[in-house]
Amino acid sequence: MRRHSCFVFLFCGIFLPGILGFPQTNTSIDCDSLLPNYEAEPQTSAPPYIIAVSFDNIEPGNEVQVTLEALGDAGFKGFNLQAREIDGDVPVGTFKITDPNTKGLECHNTTNSAVIHANSDVKQKVTTTWIAPHDVRELQFIATVVQNLENFWVGIQSKTLTPMHSESVNATGKSKRKVCL
DSSP: OOHHHHHHHIIIIIIIHHHHHHOOOOOBOOTTTTTTTOOOOOOOOOEEEEEEESOSEOOOOOOOEEEEEESOOBBSSSSEEEEEEETTTBBBBBEEOSSSSSEEEEEETTEEEEEEESOOOOEEEEEEEEOOOOOOOOOOEEEEEEEEOOOEEEEEOOOOEEEEEEEEEEETEEEOOOOOO
């Protein structure tokens, strides 16, 4: 009888999550490629998710509220959200973890340089706070969102955030600070 109980426990713990289509807790999304660690291919259709940000312009040390949200009833179980410079491939800045459905991830030896799912519960929206680095440049937030084991989208992007300290040249050829209202 003891051997039978052991088999049932192992079956339920190892095979049942995969059979039911639930991501296992060790499912992760790579920091660089933003690809999940399983064999499915990313969707090529328009993603049913958006990344909203609280500011268009940023300065070093600014805190930006970032929201990853499902459109309609799409829901999602997993995600990896990062800020990257335009045409960059490394996360910049750090996240403050404020939502219980999120946790920080260390990428490229920087604590909380990405934010990921803390569980595989279905979520409609998660919100976090990102802190701009001291050498802030033009950037976007980029995410991979996992709806289920067969459906995930890679490279979902927010609008572009621009540093307020960028300079422009006026008609007289003199440099002046860009004013953002």
